[in-house]
Amino acid sequence: MSRTVETPTPKRFRVPHAAKLYHNLVPAYQAFWPAVAGKNMRAALARTDFPDGCRVLEVGVGTGLSLSSYPSNIQLTGIDLSEAMLAEAQALIEKNSWDHIAVQEMNAESLDFEDNSFDFVTSFHTISVVSNPEAMMSEIVRVCRPGGRVLIVNHFRSENPLIARVVDSAGNLTRLLGWRTDLKREVVRELPLRLEKCYKPNPLSFFTIIEAVCKPDEV
Ligand SMILES: C[S@@+](CC[C@H](N)C(=O)[O-])C[C@H]1O[C@@H](n2cnc3c(N)ncnc32)[C@H](O)[C@@H]1O
Numbered sequence: 001m002s003r004t005v006e007t008p009t010p011k012r013f014r015v016p017h018a019a020k021l022y023h024n025l026v027p028a029y030q031a032f033w034p035a036v037a038g039k040n041m042r043a044a045l046a047r048t049d050f051p052d053g054c055r056v057l058e059v060g061v062g063t064g065l066s067l068s069s070y071p072s073n074i075q076l077t078g079i080d081l082s083e084a085m086l087a088e089a090q091a092l093i094e095k096n097s098w099d100h101i102a103v104q105e106m107n108a109e110s111l112d113f114e115d116n117s118f119d120f121v122t123s124f125h126t127i128s129v130v131s132n133p134e135a136m137m138s139e140i141v142r143v144c145r146p147g148g149r150v151l152i153v154n155h156f157r158s159e160n161p162l163i164a165r166v167v168d169s170a171g172n173l174t175r176l177l178g179w180r181t182d183l184k185r186e187v188v189r190e191l192p193l194r195l196e197k198c199y200k201p202n203p204l205s206f207f208t209i210i211e212a213v214c215k216p217d218e219v
Pocket residue numbers: 016018019022023033037059060061062063064065066079080081082085106107108109123124125126129130131
């Protein structure tokens with residue numbers, strides 16, 4: 001009987017589209033993204049009460065734009081698939097001697113953490129970028145403990161059909177940047193999450209902030 005020996009796929013071919021894209025985009029991203037997105041993250045984090053010593057995971061930490069907005073009395077782990085984005089975050093951590101923060105390369109769709117490992121899971125502007133948003137959200141719920149909290153800032157498809165159609169028409173362009181504009185809020189509604197708040201930072205904002213309690217029935 002003949003056996004086929006499989007040759008492992010080189011890592012560069014396994015990296016999903018979005019991560020390769022962000023790898024190449026780091027300089028452009030650093031130039032414009034803080035102005036577009038920094039304020040929303042800062043506002044969402046400023047409203048969050050992190051108890052002393054709590055374990056926080058940020059999924060899709062990118063270049064670490066959010067990191068200065070967390071308090072220093074927590075243990076924060078940031079993950080991202082792009083080595084180049086993480087290198088920027090790591091440089092920021094070292095420059096500021098943030099001993100309470102560590103970042104590592106990991107796929108949001110298949111997290112390498114035990115169930116219920118975190119008290120808080122946050123994610124900013126990343127669900128629209130990963131290949132499988134449902135898998136990413138299930139992983140967030142899996143690693144967050146019952147009664148823990150989930151904080152998401154993202155663009156979701158408007159429930160106003162007119163606005164949704166206008167934004168959809170930009171989708172072909174944003175898809176080139178690895179960003180889908182048609183993600184529906186159902187991606188979070190169908191999970192064991194109790195939505196506590198779901199609001200826009202201002203009425204014209206492209207982004208929605210979602211605060212939820214994880215696995216409330218298991219508490
Ligand atoms: C729009 S950026 C947002 C970064 C950061 N949260 C921010 O708001 O500045 C999206 C990030 O998702 C990361 N990403 C894409 N697919 C991923 C995946 N499957 N797992 C982990 N990170 C991923 C990209 O590398 C990129 O850093």
